[in-house]
Amino acid sequence: MRQPFRLPKGGLVDRSQRLTFSFNGKRLEGYAGDTLASALLANGIHLVGRSFKYHRPRGIFTAGVEEPNALVQVGSGAYAEPNLRATEVLLSHGLEAYSQNCWPSLHFDLGAVAQWLAPILTAGFYYKTFMGPGRRAWPFYEYFIRHAAGLGKAPEAPDPDDYDKRHLHCDVLVIGTGPAGLAAALTAASTGARVVVAEENPLLGGSLLDREESREWVGEIMEQLVTLPDVFLLRQTTVFGHYRQGRFAAFQRLENQKVRQRLWQIQAKQAILATGAMERPLVFPNNDRPGVMLASAARRYLHRYGVQPGRDAVLFTNNDSAYAAAQDLMDAGIAVKMIVDLRPQPPAVPVPKEIEVLTGAKVFNVKGRRHMTEVEVETNGLRRRLDCDLLCISGGWSPTLHLFAHSPGQTRYEASLGAWVPDSAQEGLQVAGAASGVFGLEACWRQGLEAGFKAVQAVGFPSPKKPEIIPPQGVTEEWSVTVPDISPIIPGKKGPRFVDLQNDVKVEDIELALGEGYRSIEQVKRYTTLGMGTDQGRTANINGARLAAEVLSRPLSTVGTTTFRPPWTPVTLGAVAGRKSETPIAPxxxxxxxxxxxxxxxxxxxxxxxxxxxxxxxxxxxxxxxxxxxxxxxxxxxxxxxxxxxxxxxxxxxxxxxxxxxxxxxxxxxxxxxxxxxxxxxxxxxxxxxxxxxxxxxxxxxxxxxxxxxxxxxxxxxxxxxxxxxxxxxxxxxxxxxxxxxxxxxxxxxxxxxxxxxxxxxxxxxxxxxxxxxxxxxxxxxxxxxxxxxxxxxxxxxxxxxxxxxxxxxxxxxxxxxxxxxxxxxxxxxxxxxxxxxxxxxxxxxxxxxxxxxxxxxxxxxxxxxIGRRSLEKPAFHGKERLKLAGFVSTDGKTMITAGAQLLAEPFKKDTPQKSLGRITSRAYSPVREVPIALGLIAGGMEAYDRPVYAVSPVTGEQAEVMVTSPHFYDPKGERMKG
The missing domain is CATH 3.30.1360.120 (Probable tRNA modification gtpase trme; domain 1)
Incomplete structure (x- = not known):
C-alpha cells in the first residue's frame, strides 16, 4: 500500500499533487507540502542514516531545524548537496535522497564495527592515541582516518546552481511567525512602519499550524498583513546571524526558480525575536533507536503533514506538554499504551481513561535495532515491558536564544523551566513569546503586541491601534511546561546513553572529561565534541550542562552555556559567494x-x-x-x-x-x-x-x-x-x-x-x-x-x-x-x-x-x-638581535637582488644549513647610483656588518653578494624635497 502511515485526511499537504521521489534508489510517493522526513515516515521508513562515530542506526528525531540524526544527501553529480536535514528538505517531484555515513549500504554498514570498539573510542581518544607512542603509526592511521572523516561527501564538479544577494532596510524586523511574531508584526505594521517578517518555513504561523483549530485564525491575520503596503514577507528564510548595530544576515531557499538561494543582509532599526522554543529530550539507555522521537515532533507530523509516526506509542516525560501529544496521538488512531512520568505525582490535567499513567517512573531501556520494538519501564523497583514502535519523549522546553546571544544578550537560568531565558538585551532588540520563556497562546499574543508597540515607538511612529483580531478561546491548551528538579539523565547500563545524538557523545564521555580535570563547559565541549555538529547541540547542550553540574555538585546556573556564534544554522558557501561568473574574477x-x-x-x-x-x-x-x-x-x-x-x-x-x-x-x-x-x-x-x-x-x-x-x-x-x-x-x-x-x-x-x-x-x-x-x-x-x-x-x-x-x-x-x-x-x-x-x-x-x-x-x-604602547615595553622588542631596517647594494654593481631573499653570512651551499640573518623586503635598480639596491631587515641592523653578506632566494636559488649600508641611498638629509 502506498504511504501506509498517511492519515486519510488532515494536514496541510496538497493531496491533489502526488510527488514521486526516491530514497537510496527506492521509488516512493508523497504530497506537495511534505518534507522529506514526513514523506519517509508516511512510507513507513524510520531508519534514515548511521551515526557519526559508532555507525549506529538512526531515525528521524525531530520535525525541524534541530534535527541531529536525519542528515541526507540530496541530488547527484554536480547537483549533490550533503548534510541536509530531512526535516527541512521540501519534497519535490523527482527528488533523489541518499543516506550518509554508511557503506556498502544503510542496512549493512561495515562501519558498525566501531560499536564493538566503543570501550576504547572514548572522549579524547584521538588526542591520546596520536600524541603518544601511537604517533609513529600515523602513516597507517591517516589512510583510514581520512576515509572515515566527515559526514557527507561534497561534489567534485562545479556547482551549477545560481545564488543571489540582496539588501533590506526596515524600521522593524520580526523573526518568527508564531503568535508573538504575528502580533508584533500586526502592531508595528498598523502604524505605517516598514516591517520585514522572516519565517524559516514555507507557511506562516509557527506552532499555530500544529492545531487544526487555529489555522483559520492564522489565515485572518495573514489577510490583514498582506494588505498592508509596507510589510515585506520573507518565507523559507532563516535568519542565521545577528551582528552589531541592528544588522542581520539571512538566507532564503527558493523553489522552482533559476536562483536557488538568496542571501539577505537586513538593516533594522528595531528587531523582535519571536523564535519560539525547542523541546528537550531525556537521556536513558539506547535513547537513539529509530522510533524514539520528541513528543512535539510527533504532534507536528500528525497535524501538519497528516502522518502517523507509529502505530503503538509510549510517552516519557517530566512535564505536562507531553499529555497533549498523548491525546493527539490517540485521536489519530495511534494506540497510546502508557505515559511514563518522572514526577512523583500525576499532573492536574485531564487524561483519557484509556491511557495508563505511571508516575515516579522511568524508561531504562529501548529494544530493537533498525527500529524500536519495545521499551522497559521501571517504577518503585518494579519493571515492565511494553511492545511499541514509537517512544515520544519530552524533557521540557528551551527558549531559542541563539540570535539573542549573538547580540550579545545576557541570559539567566530559570529553574522552573530548567533552561536559560533572556535577561537583558542590547538597545533595539526585544524577545517575545516562547523565546522569552513565556508559554501559552494568550500570554505570547499579549507579549507580541507589547513588543510591536515598543518597537514602533522607539522608531518614532505614532502609537499603534490595538489589532482587531484576538486569539480565540480554547484553540490551544495552556499546558504547564515547568519541570521538576529531577535529573533528565536516567541511570542504567542496558545500553549507551547519548547526550549528543549527532556526535555520539555519551554520558560516560562527559563524566570522563570532568574526571580528567576539565571544568569549563567550553572545555568539555571541545574535549568530547558535545554540540559541535551541524545541529550545534540544540537538543544536547542543556542536558550536557546539567550532567556537568551533577558531577561537579554545582548549581546549573554556574555551569553556564557554550558560546553561541553565527551562523545559527549551516549556510551554503554558494549563498555567501553570491552570483557566479563565467570566468573567475576578483572585485x-x-x-x-x-x-x-x-x-x-x-x-x-x-x-x-x-x-x-x-x-x-x-x-x-x-x-x-x-x-x-x-x-x-x-x-x-x-x-x-x-x-x-x-x-x-x-x-x-x-x-x-x-x-x-x-x-x-x-x-x-x-x-x-x-x-x-x-x-x-x-x-x-x-x-x-x-x-x-x-x-x-x-x-x-x-x-x-x-x-x-x-x-x-x-x-x-x-x-x-x-x-x-x-x-x-x-x-x-x-x-x-x-x-x-x-x-x-x-x-x-x-x-x-x-x-x-x-x-x-x-x-x-x-x-x-x-x-x-x-x-x-x-x-x-x-x-x-x-x-x-x-x-x-x-x-x-x-x-x-x-x-x-x-x-x-x-x-x-x-x-x-x-x-x-x-x-x-x-x-x-x-x-x-x-x-x-x-x-x-x-x-x-x-x-x-x-x-x-x-x-x-x-x-x-x-x-x-x-595603541600598542604597552606591548612596546616588552623586552622582546629591544633585543640586540632583532631584525632592523638596512640598505643593501650589490657588490659587483650588476647582479640583481631577489625580493624575499634570505640573508646569509656565507655563500649558499646546497645541503649545508646556515642561520638566516634576515630577509630582503624590497629591491630595485637605482637610476641615480646605477646599481641594484634593496631594503631589508637584518639582525642587529646596518651597524653590525662591515663585510659582505649574501642574499639567497629560497625559491630560485639565485644569490647576490651585497654590502650592508644605510637605507637612505639618495639625499639622506631631504634637501631636495624641502627646497
Missing amino acids: LRRSPIHPWHEKNGAVFMPSGLWWRPHYYRIQGVELVEAATREARNVRHNVGIADVSTLGKIDIQGADASEFLNRVYINHWSKLAVGKARYGVMLREDGYVFDDGTTARLAENHYLMSTTTTNASAVQSHLEFYQQMIWPDLDVKITSVTDHWAVVALAGPNSRAVLEGLFERRDVGNQALPFLGVMETELHGVQARIARLSFSGERAYEIAVPADYGLALWEALLEVGKPLAILPYGLEAMDYLRIEKGHLVVGADIDGRVSPYDLGLGGLCSQNKDF
Missing part, C-alpha cells in the same frame, strides 16, 4: 584617470582592489628599462603619477585630535591647520600596522591618507576603536577615497608646472612649504594641494573631485610639455621610494616589525598613550 576598481592610461600604453597590475599602471610601454620598451627611464625623468625633470587609489579617510569631531593621538604613535594635537604630518599606527601587539600622512584641514577636521592595499583594513581598525573602545569620543569617520582624484607631481620642475596651472596662486616655498596643505580652486572647481613627497624630490599631491580627475591630469600634461613631463607607474615609484628609503605596507612593513626595527623609535611619544 576590480579603476581610478577616474584609467581611460587615459589605457590609451597611452600603460601596463596594469593589481594593487589591492585597484588596477594601476605598472609602467608605460612606449616603443616596445619593457619593464626595467621603462621604469628606469620614468624614474630618471622624475629625478631630472618632472613626472606625474595617478595616486587616486591611496586611501583617504575623513575624520571630524571635537575629539578628532585626541582620537589621532591614541591611534598614532606620535603627537597630533599641536599640528597647525594647513599642515600635514607623517604618522605610524600600531596593532595592539606593538607591531606596525600602517603608515601615511594626515593633514589638518580645520580645527576639528583631518584627512588621513593610507596605502592603497591597506585602506579598508585601516578604516575597519579606526571604526572598531571609535565604536567599541572609545564610544565616548566625539569623532566621525568616513571613507572619501572614491570622492577625490589625486595626481602626484614630482621632480625639480614640479613647482614650475604647478605655477603654470595655478597662475593666480602663490605656490612658492613660503606660501606652500614642505608638508603644507592649501585649499584652493581651479577654474571654479574645488582643489587641494599638499606638499608631500614619496619620491624624495620636490613634489605635490593635487586633489580634485573625482569627476574632474581626468581633466586635471590632461591639464598638467599640457602645462608640463615644455618641462619634459612624463607619467610614471608603480615600478618607477618603487625605485624612487627605495632610493629614498621610504617604507610601504606589505613589503617592508609586513606585520612583523616594530617602529624600533624600522628606525622610527623617535616618533614614539613618551608622554601619551597610544
